[in-house]
Amino acid sequence: MAHARFPVEVVTPEGEAFAEEVEMVSTRTAVGTIGILARHEPLLGLLEPTELRLYRSEEEIVRFAQAEGYIQFQDNRALLLVEEAIAPEALDRDELQSRLTEARSALERAPEGSEQQARARREIRRCEAFLAIEP
Amino acid sequence: MPQSQRDVRNRIASVRNIQKITRAMEMVAAARLRRAEQRITALRPYANAIARMTRKAAQASGAGTATLPLLAERDPCERVAVLLVTGDRGLAGAFNSQVLRAGLRTAEEHRSLGRSVSFYASGRRGVSSLAFRGTEPEGAYVGFSDRPSFSDARRIAQDLIVAYSDRAVDLVEIVYNRYVSPLVQEVRREVLLPVAAAAVLDQAPGGLREEEHQQDGRPTPVDYEPDPAVILARLVPDYVEVSVFRSLLESTASEHGARMTAMRNASENAGELIGDLTLQMNRARQAEITQEILEVVAGAEGL
Structure with a gap:
């Protein structure tokens, strides 16, 4: 059965990555994976790096590698603010791998409880999430 | 003694070559400027939405902003970091030097208050100028001033945070x-950290507030x-990123604008120089002809 559609905007600092009506948005917040359908209750959430799926229909899915960001759902519209939204086939896996190695060694060097440590952990999460996405 | 025709002709040819190069650079800068302007526009929806959400979250959290470390002002303030945003390349008029000058003045000001100053620099020009002055920058970020990406900005912001x-x-x-415009760039000096609480929480970019009022007529849970x-x-x-x-x-757009203007001036100067040299060449040619006629006449008289 087809679901009702609602407008979704995915906005990055480089501009708009996606603006169409979809049936469902699937992503991950700091609390856990969520799927959003039309007429969801108003929501403001933190997004974690993951694979963002936008369901134009049951079969037609637009996918993005989504970095950290925010999701706002209000008045039956979804707004996703993310630092990056990259098409899965455009991911540079070698670069991600080297960044991951770099972040891991930065984590070892960072003093316990420092901001540096927190940043390194976030970078590791991002690289791991992106590497897990199928091209 | 006037230069010979051939000398002047050679100079005209070389000036003309330079003019071709400066024209080409002007056009390249103009094309890149347009793209840079578009990117400033593209950032606006994201920046506005971040500002809007920050206000919302601040209202909802109810807690004062005092709990946020990036908003807390430090007293005493002993160590200052100055981030200079320059370009990777020169040939852009006063673009790089005016940032550098303002940055060094800023540092001087802080030092006179007894604070120590460390530099961070983006753009090869800023990094090398600082190194030349014997103040190695704490953080050097180069290779993207033509087209900075958000991850470049994030790297810089994260180091500073x-x-x-x-x-x-x-x-x-x-x-x-x-x-400001292709012709006008303005050196700005702003405090990045601590973030001014007013800037994050009260700033309402034009028009957005009304839209929110409509939606927030009844506060939605x-x-x-x-x-x-x-x-x-x-x-x-x-917000800092x-x-x-x-x-x-802004700096990239300014750089292309400044380069465009500098190169246009250079092309115009080259045009003027070509005009002067052409006149000089014609004079030299005329002098040669006059000389020859005089010789012929003198020769005829001698017969």
């Missing part, structure tokens, strides 16, 4: 060229995932 949060510095200032205070704690650093990104984009 880390330095601030881990108390290596107490104040971070940024000096960059703000883009919003589900926060996770707690609004946690969301706010992440939004503030993002966006600020750095905007400065990089």
Whole structure:
């Protein structure tokens, strides 16, 4: 059965990555994976790096590698603010791998409880999430 | 003694070559300027939405902003970091030197108050000029001034946030060229950290407030995932990242604008020089002809 559609905007600092009506948005917040359908209750959430799926229909899915960001759902519209939204086939896996190695060694060097440590952990999460996405 | 025709002709040819190069550079800069302007526009929806969400989360969290480390002013303020935003290349008029000058003046000011100053520089020009003066920058970011990406801005912002949060510095200032128009760039000096609470929480970019009033006629209960205070704690650093990104984009647009203007002036000067030299060449030719006629006449008389 087809679901009702609602407008979704995915906005990055480089501009708009996606603006169409979809049936469902699937992503991950700091609390856990969520799927959003039309007429969801108003929501403001933190997004974690993951694979963002936008369901134009049951079969037609637009996918993005989504970095950290925010999701706002209000008045039956979804707004996703993310630092990056990259098409899965455009991911540079070698670069991600080297960044991951770099972040891991930065984590070892960072003093316990420092901001540096927190940043390194976030970078590791991002690289791991992106590497897990199928091209 | 006037130069010979051949000498002048050679000079004209070389000036003409230079003019071709400066014309080409002017056109390249104009094309890149257009793209840079578009990117400033593209950032606006994201930046506005971040500002809007920050206000919302701050209202919802209810807690004062005092709990946010990036908003807390340090007293005493002993160590200052200055971020200079320059370009990777020269040939752009006063573009790089005016940032450098303003940055050094800023540093001087802080030093006179008994604070120590460390530099961060983006753009090869800034990095090498600082190194030349014997002040190696704490952080050097090069290779992207033509087209900075958000991840470049994030790298810079994160280093500064880390330095601030881990108390290596107490104040971070940024000096960059703000883009006004292709002809006008304005050197700006702004405080990046601590973030001014007013800037984050009260700023209402034109028109947005009305839109919100319509929607917020009746306050809708919003589900926060996770707690609004946690969301706010992440939004503030993002605000800093966006600020750095905007400065990089403005600086890039300014750089292309300044280069375009500098190259246009260079092309015009070359045109003038070609005019002068052509006149000189015609004079030299005329002098040669006159000389020959005189010789012929003198020769005929001698017969």
